[in-house]
Amino acid sequence: MKVIAFFNNKGGVGKTSLVYHLAWMYAELDRKLIVADLDPQANLSSMFLPEERLEQLWPNGEHTHTIYGAIQPLWTGLGDIAKPHVEKVANDKIGLLVGDLQLSLAEDDLNSQWPDCLDGKERSFRVISAFYRLIKEAAGNFGTDLVLIDVGPNLGAINRAALIAADYVVIPVASDIFSLQGLRNLGPTLRRWRKEWNDRLNRAPESLSAAKVLPNGRMEPVGYVILQHAIRLDRPIKAYERWMAKIPTEYHQAILDEKNSNVSLDNDTACLARLKHYRSLMPLAQEARKPMFLLKPADGAIGSHANAAKDCYEDFKALAKKISEHCKLG
Ligand SMILES: Nc1ncnc2c1ncn2[C@@H]1O[C@H](COP(=O)(O)OP(=O)(O)O)[C@@H](O)[C@H]1O
Numbered sequence: 587m588k589v590i591a592f593f594n595n596k597g598g599v600g601k602t603s604l605v606y607h608l609a610w611m612y613a614e615l616d617r618k619l620i621v622a623d624l625d626p627q628a629n630l631s632s633m634f635l636p637e638e639r640l641e642q643l644w645p646n647g648e649h650t651h652t653i654y655g656a657i658q659p660l661w662t663g664l665g666d667i668a669k670p671h672v673e674k675v676a677n678d679k680i681g682l683l684v685g686d687l688q689l690s691l692a693e694d695d696l697n698s699q700w701p702d703c704l705d706g707k708e709r710s711f712r713v714i715s716a717f718y719r720l721i722k723e724a725a726g727n728f729g730t731d732l733v734l735i736d737v738g739p740n741l742g743a744i745n746r747a748a749l750i751a752a753d754y755v756v757i758p759v760a761s762d763i764f765s766l767q768g769l770r771n772l773g774p775t776l777r778r779w780r781k782e783w784n785d786r787l788n789r790a791p792e793s794l795s796a797a798k799v800l801p802n803g804r805m806e807p808v809g810y811v812i813l814q815h816a817i818r819l820d821r822p823i824k825a826y827e828r829w830m831a832k833i834p835t836e837y838h839q840a841i842l843d844e845k846n847s848n849v850s851l852d853n854d855t856a857c858l859a860r861l862k863h864y865r866s867l868m869p870l871a872q873e874a875r876k877p878m879f880l881l882k883p884a885d886g887a888i889g890s891h892a893n894a895a896k897d898c899y900e901d902f903k904a905l906a907k908k909i910s911e912h913c914k915l916g
C-alpha cells in the first residue's frame with residue numbers, strides 16, 4: 587500500500603481541490619484508489635457528494651458511515667475500530683472515506699495518547715494508529731493499494747496521526763509570504779514527528795508489532811505543487827514572482843534539511859507542477875459536481891472553456907504521472 591498525504595499548514599491555497607482533481611485523474615487513468623477525508627472541515631467529502639447524500643451520512647445522532655463513526659468504538663472504549671464504510675464515487679473507481687465535522691472531537695484523545703505510547707500502552711498505540719488501520723482495511727476491502735489523504739491546515743494531533751499513516755507527503759504551496767513561512771514550520775515538524783513516532787514504535791507492545799498493524803511513519807517529502815490561483819489581483823505581479831522564486835530554496839532548506847542549498851524553479855525536480863488559475867472552470871465544475879477537466883459543453887464548457895478544460899486535463903495527467911514516478915506506484 588502507498589499512502590500519499592497532501593499537507594501544508596496554510597489554509598485556502600487549493601489543497602482540497604488538488605486532491606479532488608488528482609483522485610479523479612487517477613480514476614481516469616484506470617487506477618482504483620481510496621481517498622481519505624481527514625480534515626474535520628470535510629470539504630473534500632462535500633466536493634464528492636451531493637447535499638442529499640451528506641444528509642444521510644451525517645444524520646442527527648451517530649454517524650456510522652464516516653471516519654469518525656469508524657473510530658468511535660475505540661474512542662468510547664467499547665472495542666477497536668469498526669469496519670470502515672467506503673463510499674463509492676467516480677464510477678466506483680474512488681472509494682471515499684467520508685469526513686465528519688465531529689472528527690475534531692478526536693483531537694483531545696489523540697493528544698493525550700501520544701505521550702502514553704512511550705509507556706508501551708496498547709490502547710495508546712491503537713488510538714494513534716486508528717487512521718492508518720482504517721485506511722489499510724478500506725484499501726484492502728476496496729481492492730487497491732493507492733491512498734490519498736486530505737487534511738486540515740494545522741500542526742495538531744489529528745494531522746500528526748494522519749501524517750504518520752503516510753508514506754509520502756506532497757506539499758501544495760501558494761506564492762506568498764504565508765506559504766513560505768508555512769514551509770519553515772512544516773519541515774522541522776515533519777522531522778520531529780518522524781523521530782518521535784520511531785521512538786514510540788520501539789516501545790510498541792509485542793501483540794501489535796508482531797501483527798504488523800502499525801505504520802512506519804515514513805512521511806517522505808516528494809515535492810511541492812505551486813498553486814497559482816491564489817494570486818491576489820490587487821497585488822503587483824512582481825511581488826508574486828518574487829515569492830515564487832523563493833519557494834525552491836525554502837523547500838530544499840526547510841523540508842529536505844539541505845542546509846546551504848540554492849535552487850531555481852526551472853531545474854528543481856521537487857517542483858511537481860505549477861497549476862494555473864482555471865478561472866471560471868472552477869465554478870462550472872462545482873456546479874456540475876465533476877472535475878474541471880471532465881466538463882462538457884452540456885456543463886457550460888463551450889468555446890474557450892472547452893479548450894481550458896482540455897489544458898487542465900493535460901496538466902493533471904502530467905502531475906498524476908509525476909507523482910506516480912516519485913512514489914514508485916508502478
Ligand atoms: N486551480 C484553481 N483554479 C481556480 N480556483 C481554485 C483552484 N484551486 C482552488 N480554487 C478555489 O480556491 C478556494 C480554496 O480551495 P480549497 O481547495 O478548498 O483550499 P484548501 O483545501 O487549501 O483550503 C476554493 O474556492 C476553490 O474553488
Ligand SMILES: [Mg+2]
Binds near residue numbers: 601602737
Ligand atoms: Mg481543504
